[in-house]
Every structure is written in structure tokens, then in C-alpha cells.
Amino acid sequence: MSNIDSIRHVRGESLFIDDVTLPEGVLYGYVYYSPIAHGKIQKLDFSSALKSEGVRGIFSAKDIPGENQIGGIVPDENLFAEDTVHFIGHPIAVVVADSLIHARDAVKKIKGEFKKLPATFDPRQAAKKNELIIPPRTFEIGNVDQAWGNCDYIVEDSVESGGQEHLYLETQGSVAIPIEGGGIKIISATQGPTAVQRTAARVLALPMHKVEVDVARLGGGFGGKEDQATPWAVMAALAAYKLNVAVKLILPRQEDIRLTGKRHPYSSDFKVGLNKEGKILAYQATFYQNAGAAADLSPAILDRTLFHCTNSYFVPNVRATALSCRTNLPPFTAFRGFGGPQGMFVIESAIYKAAQIMGVDPSVIQKKNLLIEGDEFPYGQKVVQPHAKKCFYEIETRFSKNEIYRKVKEFNSENKLVKKGVAVMPVCFGISFTTTFLNQASALVHIYTDGSVTISTAAVEMGQGVNAKLRIIAAKSLSISEKRIKIDSTNTSRISNTSPTAASKGADLNGFAIINACKILTERLRHVAAEELKAGASSQIEIKDEVIYHNGEKTDLTFDQLIQTAYRNRISITAQAHHSTPDIYFDTKTNKGKPFAYHVYGTAIIEVTLDCLRGTYQFDSVKVVHDFGGSIDKVVDLGQTEGGIAQGIGWMTMEELIWNDEGKLLTDALSTYKVPDVHFVPKEIRVHFLENVPNPFGPLNSKAVGEPPFMYGIGAYFALLNAMRAFKPDLKINFSAPLTPEKVLLSLYS
Ligand code: MTE
Ligand code: QUE
Numbered sequence: 001m002s003n004i005d006s007i008r009h010v011r012g013e014s015l016f017i018d019d020v021t022l023p024e025g026v027l028y029g030y031v032y033y034s035p036i037a038h039g040k041i042q043k044l045d046f047s048s049a050l051k052s053e054g055v056r057g058i059f060s061a062k063d064i065p066g067e068n069q070i071g072g073i074v075p076d077e078n079l080f081a082e083d084t085v086h087f088i089g090h091p092i093a094v095v096v097a098d099s100l101i102h103a104r105d106a107v108k109k110i111k112g113e114f115k116k117l118p119a120t121f122d123p124r125q126a127a128k129k130n131e132l133i134i135p136p137r138t139f140e141i142g143n144v145d146q147a148w149g150n151c152d153y154i155v156e157d158s159v160e161s162g163g164q165e166h167l168y169l170e171t172q173g174s175v176a177i178p179i180e181g182g183g184i185k186i187i188s189a190t191q192g193p194t195a196v197q198r199t200a201a202r203v204l205a206l207p208m209h210k211v212e213v214d215v216a217r218l219g220g221g222f223g224g225k226e227d228q229a230t231p232w233a234v235m236a237a238l239a240a241y242k243l244n245v246a247v248k249l250i251l252p253r254q255e256d257i258r259l260t261g262k263r264h265p266y267s268s269d270f271k272v273g274l275n276k277e278g279k280i281l282a283y284q285a286t287f288y289q290n291a292g293a294a295a296d297l298s299p300a301i302l303d304r305t306l307f308h309c310t311n312s313y314f315v316p317n318v319r320a321t322a323l324s325c326r327t328n329l330p331p332f333t334a335f336r337g338f339g340g341p342q343g344m345f346v347i348e349s350a351i352y353k354a355a356q357i358m359g360v361d362p363s364v365i366q367k368k369n370l371l372i373e374g375d376e377f378p379y380g381q382k383v384v385q386p387h388a389k390k391c392f393y394e395i396e397t398r399f400s401k402n403e404i405y406r407k408v409k410e411f412n413s414e415n416k417l418v419k420k421g422v423a424v425m426p427v428c429f430g431i432s433f434t435t436t437f438l439n440q441a442s443a444l445v446h447i448y449t450d451g452s453v454t455i456s457t458a459a460v461e462m463g464q465g466v467n468a469k470l471r472i473i474a475a476k477s478l479s480i481s482e483k484r485i486k487i488d489s490t491n492t493s494r495i496s497n498t499s500p501t502a503a504s505k506g507a508d509l510n511g512f513a514i515i516n517a518c519k520i521l522t523e524r525l526r527h528v529a530a531e532e533l534k535a536g537a538s539s540q541i542e543i544k545d546e547v548i549y550h551n552g553e554k555t556d557l558t559f560d561q562l563i564q565t566a567y568r569n570r571i572s573i574t575a576q577a578h579h580s581t582p583d584i585y586f587d588t589k590t591n592k593g594k595p596f597a598y599h600v601y602g603t604a605i606i607e608v609t610l611d612c613l614r615g616t617y618q619f620d621s622v623k624v625v626h627d628f629g630g631s632i633d634k635v636v637d638l639g640q641t642e643g644g645i646a647q648g649i650g651w652m653t654m655e656e657l658i659w660n661d662e663g664k665l666l667t668d669a670l671s672t673y674k675v676p677d678v679h680f681v682p683k684e685i686r687v688h689f690l691e692n693v694p695n696p697f698g699p700l701n702s703k704a705v706g707e708p709p710f711m712y713g714i715g716a717y718f719a720l721l722n723a724m725r726a727f728k729p730d731l732k733i734n735f736s737a738p739l740t741p742e743k744v745l746l747s748l749y750s
């Protein structure tokens with residue numbers, strides 16, 4: 001599978017932060033951080049560290065020229081702790097030395113004294129103490145209180161889902177270089193260049209125009225570099241600014257795992273009511289989000305949990321409340337799905353438990369309640385595309401769902417110590433930033449006199465293939481060969497006020513901006529061609545596959561000549577354009593509106609084989625029918641789907657974060673934190689592209705793909721539960737992810 005970076009990647013030619021050519025005299029940063037989860041800083045002694053070999057400076061809160069504030073949504077997070085530390089790993093200072101080793105040695109010589117204060121790690125406890133990041137949020141439709149009376153079955157339980165370490169291949173890092181006039185250039189591995197720029201300007205008390213941020217690509221982000229690339233970039237910028245020397249700061253892997261935020265763990269309660277036919281009449285849920293010690297993106301993530309609390313189902317009466325709870329752990333942050341997976345896991349658990357009590361397979365209830373056109377989500381938006389059912393039905397026909405179920409049953413009747421399980425997982429994911437103003441982008445398209453083209457947008461390439469897609473979009477829009485087009489780095493001096501590359505909107509937003517810019521250029525070029533060919537109106541000119549047509553007739557004018565002519569006629573062959581998603585709005589008082597441009601739909605069927613002696617398991621297959629709209633690049637979309645599925649299964653099954661009673665992360669290395677590897681991923685992944693579903697709300701009729709497939713992984717949890725119940729029919733079911741082999745084994749024999 002190749003995308004445009006593949007060849008350079010395998011040759012080691014692609015540049016990441018650690019590969020940036022460094023200016024002479026560059027210094028290296030290392031972070032000194034809190035060893036306790038909550039407490040007062042009583043004494044900080046840098047004196048022997050400052051005398052340590054190679055040390056050029058130590059910077060902490062008191063050295064900040066501007067504000068010691070990096071909070072984006074809520075201003076509640078210091079770059080460096082002032083008098084109180086709020087989690088193990090809370091940065092206190094950055095040491096800068098002539099080598100990484102010298103910086104690290106000096107950090108060890110810093111003497112800090114702390115007075116411990118009581119710490120909270122559990123979100124429900126935090127909620128009891130009213131330690132909330134923002135007031136509770138509630139989405140409501142219909143009237144649940146009245147609806148319970150009409151239900152034949154009412155089922156309640158609680159659900160736990162764990163955090164997840166991003167484990168991007170490239171750890172957090174940046175290089176900051178002082179530039180003339182007191183400005184600073186920051187090369188950062190960030191999904192949000194403007195967030196880095198804005199925050200550096202705030203901390204350094206500089207106007208934003210004096211801070212330039214450049215991003216070539218990331219070795220993976222997955223949401224972990226949306227907000228949390230910022231502190232390390234700003235620390236490097238601060239040191240570079242103070243010392244007037246370039247500073248490189250890259251977190252070593254273990255520090256990255258310890259210091260940075262992860263997916264939010266959630267603890268939730270549900271109550272679901274159904275009639276005899278399996279129709280869900282009412283659903284009530286309360287979500288306790290473990291936000292960690294500062295807001296970060298938690299409020300936006302909390303909202304997405306509510307937006308997706310009913311997944312692909314129509315439920316007429318819903319009351320869902322979500323609380324963002326402040327605890328003494330590193331601030332949790334964006335991770336593929338952005339709170340959606342946590343919300344969906346709860347309703348899938350509710351359906352699973354209801355099915356168990358009703359004596360049916362969960363897929364019977366899932367199917368009965370799928371969204372159809374005209375249905376209303378709890379947030380007021382109406383369903384316009386009937387793809388939930390299309391995808392589910394194709395799982396039944398194309399992938400012979402009943403046959404898979406029959407074979408699993410047969411296998412289980414013939415085998416005692418090895419059992420199989422199967423589950424179906426529908427997904428419906430809303431596409432747009434739910435913070436409406438973020439749904440904008442701009443593009444800058446330069447055509448050079450030799451006919452080559454450079455494109456700049458806000459999109460950050462992090463392995464998701466956005467550059468490949470943008471190149472295709474640009475080539476189609478200008479009707480020229482992709483070979484002419486280069487996608488440039490993401491740079492705040494070329495593209496201003498960027499939204500982060502997130503919410504799966506990178507290709508959508510920036511793709512539309514490119515289309516708009518290319519329209520302007522094409523229009524100008526047709527005018528030039530009309531004049532050059534003395535052809536009258538430019539409406540008679542068409543540019544197709546680099547050939548210029550006049551009234552449908554091929555002309556002798558080449559594309560290269562046309563570009564030359566435009567330049568010589570002093571017509572600009574550069575265009576800049578903006579795009580904003582039309583027709584979306586959301587009222588955060590009533591929690592109603594039309595927040596999403598569209599939804600992405602799909603269904604997966606997942607099979608697992610469980611070794612009931614060892615508790616180990618292997619996923620045999622994941623078969624998916626997914627709505628890609630009219631895919632721009634099938635290879636990239638398939639890669640996103642497979643990667644998302646593997647990551648989703650990892651979250652639900654093997655990836656387990658464990659903190660001790662003091663709030664210290666014990667699983668801070670790959671020896672203790674297990675992620676899916678090539679042996680663990682499903683033996684077979686088959687992805688069917690739902691056919692004939694062009695999406696008028698996406699560029700070239702495409703759909704966003706980055707996040708939605710992650711949630712197919714939730715089906716892995718229920719497939720595994722089914723395999724366990726085949727071995728132990730009276731299994732006591734706890735809805736608690738991840739379902740590690742250890743947990744499986746213990747519950748099979750308890
Ligand atoms: N795929 C790869 N290979 N690496 C990544 O970091 N991030 C995911 C997804 N797929 C990611 C990825 C997340 S969290 C998002 S929001 C989208 O890609 C962002 O890119 P897009 O908007 O261009 O889809
Ligand atoms: C999905 C997302 C994001 C989101 C909303 C979504 C996201 C993000 C923000 C956000 C919200 C408010 C801010 C801000 C960012 O909202 O990634 O800076 O002030 O960053 O539905 O992925």
C-alpha cells in the first residue's frame with residue numbers, strides 16, 4: 001500500500017523533528033516535573049543543577065515574560081507549575097544544556113521539596129466533591145420519565161472504559177529558532193500550528209505575527225498532538241527567546257508516556273427501556289469523564305460523548321448527562337473518536353444487557369432501532385441519508401451474517417476449551433467540529449512559470465494521507481497531472497488562523513478551500529486563453545487534462561504556454577481562498593441545532609476465538625460495510641479503516657493503563673503497556689465500500705474517514721463476551737474495558 005510519502009519513508013528521507021537540520025550552537029531541553037500528584041512546592045533549588053556541566057539555563061514560571069497560561073478552551077493550565085503541582089509529571093522547569101545528556105544530568109540535580117495534599121484519581125469521587133471542569137451538560141429529547149411506564153423491559157447497569165496511550169511513533173517535540181526582530185520560528189510536531197503560535201505569543205508576550213510555526217509532517221498524532229504538542233513547543237520557544245539560541249526539545253518515549261494526556265477514562269451509568277418487540281423507548285445515561293488536572297479539550301470531548309450517546313439508533317426519549325471531572329492525573333486529551341467511542345460503548349452495553357434479559361441476540365435489537373430518514377438525534381439534527389440500514393443489511397447479505405453465527409454455534413458445540421464469539425457493531429459518526437467556528441479553512445495555490453504547482457493549506461499530514469487526497473483534489477480541480485503538484489509544509493505565515501487537523505475534517509475543509517482557490521485560477525486562465533486564441537468569451541474555453549479546448553475543439557495552446565502567457569500578461573497565477581462549512585449551527589444553551597455537515601455510517605461483524613485455558617484470544621475476522629461516500633483515494637481510505645479498527649480493538653481489549661495509589665503511571669513502557677502488533681491484528685479484515693452513495697457535502701463527493709472506523713473495535717469487546725459466555729453460560733458480566741486476557745481468565749474461573 002503506497003501513499004505519496006511511502007518511498008521517502010522507507011528510505012529514511014522524510015524529515016521528522018529529530019531530523020531537522022539544526023543551526024549552529026543549538027541547545028537541548030529536558031523537562032523537570034512534579035514527582036507527586038498534588039501538593040505545594042515548598043522549595044526549588046536550581047543551584048547545583050545550574051553548575052552542572054554544559055548547562056546554559058533553567059527556566060520556570062518566574063521567567064515567563066507574558067502569561068503563564070496555555071489553556072485553550074478554559075484558561076486553567078499553567079505552562080509551568082507556580083506554587084501548586086496537580087499531577088505526577090506536571091512540568092516545573094525546563095533545563096537547557098549543550099547536549100541532551102547534560103540537560104538530563106542537570107535535571108537530576110534539581111532539589112525540590114513538596115508538601116503533599118490529598119489527591120483524587122476517580123471521576124465519581126471528583127464529582128462528589130464538585131470538582132468539575134465545567135458545569136454538567138445534558139442532551140435531552142422526548143420525556144424519559146413518562147416513557148418508562150410504556151416499557152416492557154427496563155435494564156440498568158454501569159460501564160467502565162479505560163484510557164488509551166496514543167503511542168504515535170514520533171514522540172512530542174519541537175525546535176525553536178530565534179529570528180531577527182525578536183521573533184521566533186518554531187518547527188513543531190503539532191496538529192494545531194495556530195494553537196502553538198497563539199500560545200507561544202501569549203507566553204512570550206509577542207504579537208502572533210512574530211511567531212512562525214512550521215510543520216512538515218508528524219509521525220502520528222491520533223489527537224495526542226492537537227493540544228498537547230503545545231507545551232513542549234512553547235518551552236523550547238521560551239528558552240530560545242531567552243538565550244537567543246536555537247533550542248531542541250524532544251520528549252524521550254518514557255517521559256512522553258508519563259507526562260502527556262491520553263484518551264479519557266469514563267465511568268458511566270445507564271438505564272434503558274424497551275418494548276416487547278425490542279424497540280428502545282427510553283435511554284438515560286450519566287457519563288463521568290476523568291478529565292485529569294486541567295480542561296485541555298475535555299469540554300469539547302464531553303460534548304461529543306453526548307452527540308454520540310445513541311450511536312446509530314433512533315431513541316425517542318433520551319436524557320444524557322455528562323460531567324467533566326477534575327482529578328490529579330495528567331490532563332486527558334483528544335484521541336481518535338474524541339469522546340464518541342466512550343458514549344457508544346455505553347449504549348452498546350445497554351443493548352447487550354437488554355438482549356441477554358430478553359433472550360435474543362443483541363443484533364436483533366440493534367437492527368430494530370437503526371436510524372432512518374427523518375429521525376431526529378437528541379441534539380435536534382435530522383437524519384437525511386438512509387445508510388445505517390444499508391450498511392447493516394449488506395452485512396447480512398454480502399457477508400452472510402447468519403451463516404457466520406451458525407458456524408460459530410457449531411464450532412462451540414464441538415469444542416470445549418476453545419470458544420468462538422461474534423458480534424455486530426454499527427457506527428454513526430457526525431462530521432464537523434461541534435465547535436462551529438472551527439469549521440473553516442483556507443488554501444494558497446501558487447502556479448510557477450514552469451507550470452509546477454505548490455499548495456499550502458492548514459492540513460497537517462500525520463500519516464492519514466491528507467496530502468495524497470489534497471493533491472488529487474487539486475489535480476482534478478485544475479485538470480492537470482498530479483505530478484505537477486507539491487503539497488507544502490503547514491506554515492502559519494502562509495496560512496493564518498488555522499483550525500487543528502482534527503475531527504476527521506482535514507481533507508474536507510482544506511479540500512474545499514483548494515477547490516475554491518483552483519476555481520479562481522481556472523477562471524483567470526480561461527480568460528487568458530480566450531484572449532490569446534481570440535476566441536471571444538472565456539465561457540467557450542475549457543481546460544481538460546492539460547489541453548485547452550475552444551468550443552469543444554482541441555487547440556494548439558499547451559498548458560505550459562498558457563501559464564507563460566498569463567504571467568507575461570501580468571495576470572496573477574497565485575490564488576488564495578477560504579471555505580466555511582455552510583448551513584451548520586448549534587445552540588449550546590438548548591443543545592439543539594444542526595452541528596454536523598453529514599454523518600458517516602457503517603457496520604462491522606467481528607469474530608474471535610478464545611483459548612479458555614489461557615484467557616488468550618485472536619480475532620479471526622472483521623468484515624465491514626462502510627460508507628466512504630465517493631472515495632477520493634481508496635488505498636488511503638482502506639488504510640484508515642484497517643488502522644482505526646486495530647486501534648479500536650486495542651482500546652477495548654489489551655491496552656490497559658494502571659496508576660498506583662499515588663497517581664503514578666505504572667504502565668509507562670512498552671513492556672507493560674501492550675498495543676496491537678502484527679500478530680494480534682485480525683487475521684482477516686475485509687472492507688466493502690458502500691456503493692452509489694456520493695456525498696454532496698464532501699469534496700468530490702467524498703466522506704471523512706479518519707475517526708469513524710475506530711469504533712468498529714467496540715464490537716470486539718462484545719464478540720469476546722459472547723465467546724466467554726459460550727464457555728461459562730452463567731458468566732457475571734461487568735461492562736469494563738479493556739477486557740485483557742488477564743481479566744478474561746479470572747472471570748472464566750471465578
Ligand atoms: N491516521 C494516521 N496514520 N495517523 C494519525 O495520527 N489521526 C486520526 C486519523 N487517522 C491519525 C490517522 C485522527 S484522530 C484524525 S482526527 C484524523 O486522522 C485527522 O486527519 P483527517 O482529518 O485528514 O482525516
Ligand atoms: C471534534 C473535534 C474538536 C472539537 C469538536 C469536535 C477538536 C477541537 C475542538 C475545539 C473546541 C473549542 C476550542 C478549541 C478546539 O472542538 O478537535 O480550540 O476553543 O480542538 O466535535 O475534533
Ligand code: MOS
Pocket residue numbers: 191221222223224226334335336337338501502503504
Ligand atoms: Mo482527532 S482525535 O480529532 O485529532
